[in-house]
Amino acid sequence: MTNPAISLPDEFVDFLTQNAGRFEEELIQWLRIASISSDSSAKEDVHKAAQWVKNKFEAAGLKTESIPTAGFPLIYAETPLPEPVDGKTPPVALVYGHYDVQPPEPLDLWTSPPFEPVIRDGKIFARGATDDKGQVLTHVLAVCEWIGSGRTLPVQIKFLIEGEEEVGSANLEEHLPRLSETLACDVVVVSDSSQYGPGRPAITCGLRGIATYELFVDGPSHDLHSGSFGGAVMNPAIALCQMLSSMIEPDGRIAVEGFYDDVLPIPEIEREAWKQLGSDDEEFARSVGANALAGEPGYTTDERRWARPSFDINGLTSGHQGEGVKTVLPAKASAKFSHRLVPNQDPIAITQKLRDHFTRHCPTGVKFELKPDHGAGAMLADATSPYTRAAVTAVETAFGVAPVMIREGGSIPILARFQEVLECDVLLLGWGQNDDAAHSPNEKFSLEDFHRGIHASAALWQEMGRV
Amino acid sequence: MTNPAISLPDEFVDFLTQNAGRFEEELIQWLRIASISSDSSAKEDVHKAAQWVKNKFEAAGLKTESIPTAGFPLIYAETPLPEPVDGKTPPVALVYGHYDVQPPEPLDLWTSPPFEPVIRDGKIFARGATDDKGQVLTHVLAVCEWIGSGRTLPVQIKFLIEGEEEVGSANLEEHLPRLSETLACDVVVVSDSSQYGPGRPAITCGLRGIATYELFVDGPSHDLHSGSFGGAVMNPAIALCQMLSSMIEPDGRIAVEGFYDDVLPIPEIEREAWKQLGSDDEEFARSVGANALAGEPGYTTDERRWARPSFDINGLTSGHQGEGVKTVLPAKASAKFSHRLVPNQDPIAITQKLRDHFTRHCPTGVKFELKPDHGAGAMLADATSPYTRAAVTAVETAFGVAPVMIREGGSIPILARFQEVLECDVLLLGWGQNDDAAHSPNEKFSLEDFHRGIHASAALWQEMGRV
Known part of the structure; x- marks a missing residue:
């Protein structure tokens, strides 16, 4: 050649x-x-x-x-x-x-x-x-x-x-x-x-660009006994899961209001070219050890990875993480998460949309704090x-x-x-x-x-x- | 006296x-x-x-x-x-x-x-x-x-x-x-x-009785780079949050199918007696350092604590928990959680309902394992x-x-x-x-x-x- x-x-x-x-x-x-x-x-x-x-x-x-x-x-x-x-x-x-x-x-x-x-x-x-x-x-x-x-x-x-x-x-x-x-x-x-x-x-x-965050959810001032208080005091770990789940639709689309507003569509010429690459989803899933792939509907795996924005939880922390059982209602819970951004998305605008979203989705009985770490455009x-x-x-x-x-x-x-x-x-x-x-x-x-x-x-x- | x-x-x-x-x-x-x-x-x-x-x-x-x-x-x-x-x-x-x-x-x-x-x-x-x-x-x-x-x-x-x-x-x-x-x-x-x-x-x-569990969610065989894979491979920490969130309605009711089937209602004589105790929600919230109370609609705080079943996440673990940012798509995520049970609820039956629930709510691309720890009736x-x-x-x-x-x-x-x-x-x-x-x-x-x-x-x- x-x-x-x-x-x-x-x-x-x-x-x-x-x-x-x-x-x-x-x-x-x-x-x-x-x-x-x-x-x-x-x-x-x-x-x-x-x-x-x-x-x-x-x-x-x-x-x-x-x-x-x-x-x-x-x-x-x-x-x-x-x-x-x-x-x-x-x-x-x-x-x-x-x-x-x-x-x-x-x-x-x-x-x-x-x-x-x-x-x-x-x-x-x-x-x-x-x-x-x-x-x-x-x-x-x-x-x-x-x-x-x-x-x-x-x-x-x-x-x-x-x-x-x-x-x-x-x-x-x-x-x-x-x-x-x-x-x-x-x-x-x-x-x-x-x-x-x-x-x-x-x-x-x-x-892709990037925007990384830490989300803190605070409930009671100290860990509580889940027997004496469970059911009557909001559990910050549950609140955290609810707030993070609220960011994504069951079908894989990101559910943060306005998240896709500025996204540039992928040019048809690139979509066509990528389809010719012959990516194989089953082979791809096998290569990462997952039993199947999943992602935003309407896009191929390469499109999802390269040119569509994504949401990943990078870390979760709350309550008892050691061996065995501790039936505690934890005082706090936190997550590290990140978005990969695509052309025309602005990390600062995304931070504002997230803040608005969490304000709407924060359950009664807990407070949240969203801490942006770093951001960069695509x-x-x-x-x-x-x-x-x-x-x-x-x-x-x-x-x-x-x-x-x-x-x-x-x-x-x-x-x-x-x-x-x-x-x-x-x-x-x-x-x-x-x-x-x-x-x-x-x-x-x-x-x-x-x-x-x-x-x-x-x-x-x-x-x-x-x- | x-x-x-x-x-x-x-x-x-x-x-x-x-x-x-x-x-x-x-x-x-x-x-x-x-x-x-x-x-x-x-x-x-x-x-x-x-x-x-x-x-x-x-x-x-x-x-x-x-x-x-x-x-x-x-x-x-x-x-x-x-x-x-x-x-x-x-x-x-x-x-x-x-x-x-x-x-x-x-x-x-x-x-x-x-x-x-x-x-x-x-x-x-x-x-x-x-x-x-x-x-x-x-x-x-x-x-x-x-x-x-x-x-x-x-x-x-x-x-x-x-x-x-x-x-x-x-x-x-x-x-x-x-x-x-x-x-x-x-x-x-x-x-x-x-x-x-x-x-x-x-x-x-x-x-109340009790039933304690650990829920494990496994995705890819090893932690992945969230840039190269985010959006195309299901994130087990997101799946975990979705599965745990699916257990509870936004209003505080437990959403596990059949969870309340065997629950005995609280006798009216007890509900009446408890109302005379003069429990004060604001004072109660203050005493635990929470900004408000929250729980199952239609019940008082004492009823929620004493005679209604509850769901608490006791611990969450996934991915990067140390300082700073690590934009990883974690291979796995897990939670410790527990239910407090009320008269006539059987922990073994609850385990089966949870298994059925998670089977219905486990997202594509990850596997789950539910490990019961201990259970006891009310x-x-x-x-x-x-x-x-x-x-x-x-x-x-x-x-x-x-x-x-x-x-x-x-x-x-x-x-x-x-x-x-x-x-x-x-x-x-x-x-x-x-x-x-x-x-x-x-x-x-x-x-x-x-x-x-x-x-x-x-x-x-x-x-x-x-x-």
Whole structure:
């Protein structure tokens, strides 16, 4: 399927193939550093992981800078801006990624220790393998090796590798306006997501937004004896269940008044394209260990996951959770819940609708408090932009098959901020697989995908030079 | 208000008054023993508390026995059976109580240490003060002092003081049929409950039954990323909330099909009597720290608490309960819940109705498991029996005011078993107060109530001799 007309010069491809072992060694080195940004005892390692990638850029001769923040530094690097061609400034791409990782717990579920990378069946197992060290390294290697080989890049590449993606990117968000000139670009390139399936590379043209909350329900001032008071005093745990149930219709639609008001319908062209992907509900249910799927009526599984808003309870807490029976009427109950949002939904408006909803649905005898945590709008990329077209060619070059155009249901809130502040396009090129277990025990990354990613990255810069 | 015609001989009342200090000393001794039956490290103390009351009976010359069980011993004692009067065998009463106590946790909420009894404002503060050492000791003292003073009792008194009431009385229940001859009696007398209020002694003519459950809801085989899967995979925590909410109507009625089928209506005579008690909903809400009361329509607060079945969630557990946000779609969710049952409701039938209900209301995409823990029917005493009439007189003698006839919403499952196995009446004479904090920090017992209880106990045996 490879289109030789748009392939990279054979000699560079050969070079990448010959050096595959060394690239894997470098990935292993980086993965050994336990850069857990949420763990205050891991601070030194997080800085070490930052230094590792900074060294990498410097060794290749990129102009490199470590930008300090209140938390971990932003590692910035750039290649030279090529001379204008026919009076036209070549495109500028900003590769965004992160060197921090999720905590590895629960440790007892790992087959091999999370920070001692092991290769099994052509996959590398370690925390950070796919999220995001393995994926971002494909771009770091493609660019550094290209420059290192003495060639000139037809585009300017900037890198911004942060250390707090797993804890919300607050410091990057704060610094972003100030850095808008440094980071100015035509397109942000991110590899921190997944292919549609093995051997089915994808370009992700949209992400959902997010709004997270905690709902507290308070009843009596202290736990009561359910014998002496049950039936006469409102039970906050029952009230919580009623309030949460009231948010969703039995058929799966969200029942919060006005929740869908601002939702943009999914363009027919995308719905049609997704139907061709051949998603199989039974197979999908099996893959997550559920006995069946369920969701909003009138939409397919991919539509529900990628382009329709959702409601999930993330945690429930009330009363006696230990062993055995304690017939208590608990004083309070609480839930953590979240919505995934779709284009045109505003997390602040959603918070107001929720407050109104709970005010209407809070039973007599209890009080509620709704605490918003964080919110971010959805992100849509321009699927028809020249950068996307360049990416399609590059991915086909490396993977031997044209990518499918999909969306993903997760959220990378900083991308919408990039779009706003840098007024740029976004290109989401996931080299991972859905079962790579990002955030879970036994996280892995296929080495074949790793090498194809490096190849695709190199091809992308070449293709982008023709834009 | 005291009716001198039915008072105890003045000299015995004087004797009780003169010895009040010694009685308090004895109570303090017993309360010092940390007989926590659920704490395996407290075994020695539980045995010590059993031995303490056994010594008390033996010192007074009662025929005493420690009946071993698989757990803690049953302490049995009896006074001699009096000679028949006019060819009529005098009545036999069995005093039931317990020498074990609840765990004292949370310790930091105690003003003084739970096993170092302290008297403040005429109240003794210690774990077990009201539940049940202080209350059962009133009968132990009345009988032992009576016998010890060389008098003859007009009735036979048997004592059964167990050490596992706070952990479910399983061993007593197992031994009960075998002990039916030893324990044979006309009436079981229990002081392990409360007065209607300060200075408002009560005879409790009914208790609710109980049925406790754990409900497990399972969805995917492991926690999922709410971005990638939210909206397409049923969330077990949402399913749990829906299933629990489906058990109750918005107006407070229980919505489980057939739940009320077997419920006996509350006799009009009791409803009328309770209305005269002058319960104040606003005051009641304030006393528990709730902003309002709520419950089944058409019933008063006392009716809801004492004689209508109830549903309480005792605990909720799912997903992320720690600090901060984790946008997970949890693999499972569970709840502990319980029903208080009223006369004629059968816990086994209720379990079947719940199973049927959940089968109908379990959403697609999850499985449920309902695990019953324990169940017991409600208990009704005969409010018109000669023993109850004797108790009314005795209580009036000691408290200077006639007792009100009430029920309580809690459950003492062993009492219904006594009724069945021993074919006897039950007399529930609570000397405690609703705010005595049984099972909570700073448990207390009014010394005035303690001494009145001793007096009432002595008067009861005298009155019962006239039955």
